[in-house]
Amino acid sequence: MTPPADTTPGLVCAHHHLYSALARGLPGPAVTPTTFLGILEAVWWRLDVALDLDTIAASARLGALEALESGCTAVIDHHESPHAIEGSLDVIADACAEVGVRVSCAYGVTDRHGADGAKAGLAENERYLRGLDPADGRRRGLVGVHAAFTCTDDTLAAAAGMAADLGTGVHIHVAEGPDDAAAASRLAGLTDERWLLVHGVGLADHHGLAGTIVHNPRSNMNNSVGYARPTRFANPVALGTDGIGADMLDEFALAFARHREDDVTAGADTAWSWLAQGWRLFPEALDDQVRWSYTPMEPWALAYTTDVRPLEVSVGGEVVLADGRATRVDPVEIRAKAVEAATRVAARW
Ligand SMILES: [Zn+2]
Secondary structure, three states: OOOOOOEEEOEEEEEEOHHHHHHHHOOOOOOOOOOHHHHHHHHHHHHHHHOOHHHHHHHHHHHHHHHHOOOEEEEEEOEOOOOOOOOHHHHHHHHHHHHOOEEEEOEOEOOOOHHHHHHHHHHHHHHHHHOOOOOOOOEEEOEEEEEHHHOOHHHHHHHHHHHHHHOOOEEEEEOOOHHHOOHHHHHOOOOOOOOEEEEOOOOOOOOOOOOEEEEOHHHHHHOOOOOOOHHHOOOOEEEOOOOOOOOHHHHHHHHHHHHHHHOOOOOHHHHHHHHHHHHHHOHHHHHOEEEEOOOOOOHHHHHOOOOOOEEEEEEOOEEEEEOOEEOOOOHHHHHHHHHHHHHHHHHHO
């Protein structure tokens, strides 16, 4: 049966950082960073060390709520909290379950905090993945790696081996900025089609890595790292937000505009195919339904229509958003708790 023209399956965000939802409530860096590495050091690597399990939960609830309010019912998350590693992926998965959003969790392993830190990250991925119920389509997982440039070869090999042993892929940032230019050679021989290769801005056209490239146009613009030009890759391409919300219609429209800026003959179907690739990565979202404020939900129309909002969302048959409002949780309370949590993080900042 053809679905009504105002209805789609649940949208998928193929790369998110739910832990970054509180960043908006924090003071800016004292000195404005001038490079991509400088932004990591001044913002993200200060935020992740300030997180504990309580603030991770508050951040994940807010991120999941914002996803739901944008019609995104499946989030592929990439998490880091060096001072609260053990149990962190369950905290995120539980927060998403409260709101009613599906999640695939991964802990971003890194050697930035020494070999013990990398081991603890690997252990958290393994602990979480071994605890998953294969029948539970709301909770899934990948092995996370921050990026090749912050990991030793041993750590990269260990993560790849763990993913293969556990029957899943690796979720890793690849050549996002110049500091990770060696990513393709560092990862050669380790990847397979289950991997998520996030960004790929600095990858050569024929880079030799297997997996899905996840394109995050707004984040790439925000970090001034350049345009990834994803059409040049033989790999499948999916769309993510890199932690800037989970409004996938908005990210689609931006991906289209960025494509069009590079090639004025570009059609909307290409960027839509990147959005649709999310359903290959998280097929359970096809069981979800979003009724939108606009019709028809078609690529060319949506490329030029702003402020399309979900009116009703059901996940696995359960209505989790009605009249634009979450049914399982109190959005006012989640936002108030997020402000409190951001204040606690700021005190450690
Ligand atoms: Zn990212």
